[in-house]
Amino acid sequence: MAFTGKIISLGKDYATNKYNLSLSINEDIRGAYEKLRDCDLSIEIKKYRDKRSLAANNYFWQLLDKMAKALRTTKDELYLRQLRKYGVFEYIVCTEKAYEALVERWRLVERVNEIDVNGTDAVQTRCYFGSSTYNSKEMSDLINGTVDDAKELEIETEPPKRSKE
DSSP states (O other): OOOEEEEEEEEETTTEEEEEEOOOOOSSOOHHOOOOOTOOOOOOOOOOOOOOOOOHHHEEEEEEEHHHHTTTTTTHHHHHHHHHHHOEEEEEEEEEHHHHHHHHHHEEEEEEEEETTTTTTEEEEEEEEGGGGBBBBHHHHHHHHHHHHHHTTTTTOOOOOOOOO
């Protein structure tokens, strides 16, 4: 479950030595409240970022198409190259057996190093997220890097004009 909102206040309960966080939530969370109010929770709070736009996604793939033709490759191969250069990734350490599961679940996985973790052979990997999971900032970084690469190939990078409807 993900919600949007703002932090209202922070206080400390000195009897329990725990902090109380008050939030203002934009969505109707009554169902979630009823379902989770007496449960221990794993809580993640992060700054909100807009999801990438479809227009940005279309522009990115149009650039890839032009570049792929110039480089005599496929858009999909070029997409993976651009993810390596400008994409969002996480380092994950796993066993050799778990490595195959990573490859199936991530858009792109690179073996970085083979290491020893407490006497167990392990693989350090760099796992790239697919651009469909990117927020607007991450997509902007990917597009800007791709625009720079397209300019080096002397490819037109002007985004298509939006029609006024």
